Amino acid sequence: MFEALSMFLELCQSEIRPNEVTFTSVLKACSETGLVSRGLQYFRTFETKLNGSHYTCLVDMLSRAGRLEEAEELIESMPVEPEPYALAALLSGCQRHKNEELAEKTVKKLWRAAERDSGGYVMLSNLYASAGRWKDVLEVRKLMKEKGLKKNGGCSWIELKNQVHSFHSGDGAHSQSIEIYVVLDLLMYEMLPV
Known part of the structure; x- marks a missing residue:
């Protein structure tokens, strides 16, 4: 700023x-x-x-x-x-x-x-x-x-390869939502304290 x-x-x-x-x-x-x-x-x-x-x-x-x-x-x-x-x-x-x-x-x-x-x-x-x-x-x-x-x-979005992908809180409508949640679960697991 x-x-x-x-x-x-x-x-x-x-x-x-x-x-x-x-x-x-x-x-x-x-x-x-x-x-x-x-x-x-x-x-x-x-x-x-x-x-x-x-x-x-x-x-x-x-x-x-x-x-x-x-x-x-x-x-x-x-x-x-x-x-x-x-x-x-x-x-x-x-x-x-x-x-x-x-x-x-x-x-x-x-x-x-x-x-x-x-x-x-x-x-x-x-x-x-x-x-x-x-x-x-x-x-x-x-x-x-x-x-x-x-x-x-809540809503978030990301642009990937000139295509905008939007994600809404609690929404599984994205075509790759299953894969996305699997990756998020893996990330959450990696962030757990040892």
């Missing part, structure tokens, strides 16, 4: 102007490395060319750093309609920093923005579970069931 930021500074000093995708990557790098001040500085520099994904990156950056009120204020003052991902980033920050009150407020907005997406419900359920609020966990799960929403399983 630090290398990406270094390359960005070099790009800014050259005659080449960074495009929107480059700037999104820089904001994401600042978010993941905890360089909030630098990210805010870059954000203000490029403010006239910003789109929804840039604001989402900034919300994510502030939320990860525990600056939840600032992230909420940013969402409220955005000149563009906030993406559901911005609300999800704030909700994730609420979960990480255990702010149940803001999480409940945010999840309601997220539900309106992404009515058919289970992500916000799952995050709120996890927040309640970590706080030991089991009755609320059951209420959220009941609401998900009523809406026909299910938690998406």
Whole structure:
């Protein structure tokens, strides 16, 4: 991540102007490395060319750093309609920093923005579970069931010989799943302590 930021500074000093995708990557790098001040500085520099994904990156950056009120204020003052991902980033920050009150407020907005997406419900359920609020966990799960929403399983993929292979949690649909699980079992055996 630090290398990406270094390359960005070099790009800014050259005659080449960074495009929107480059700037999104820089904001994401600042978010993941905890360089909030630098990210805010870059954000203000490029403010006239910003789109929804840039604001989402900034919300994510502030939320990860525990600056939840600032992230909420940013969402409220955005000149563009906030993406559901911005609300999800704030909700994730609420979960990480255990702010149940803001999480409940945010999840309601997220539900309106992404009515058919289970992500916000799952995050709120996890927040309640970590706080030991089991009755609320059951209420959220009941609401998900009523809406026909299910938690998406994990998914991984790999590209091999120009072909993408995807694997879903607990899914044996891949044409070579038996062979894959045999190799995984062997690897697990090799990792056992002697």
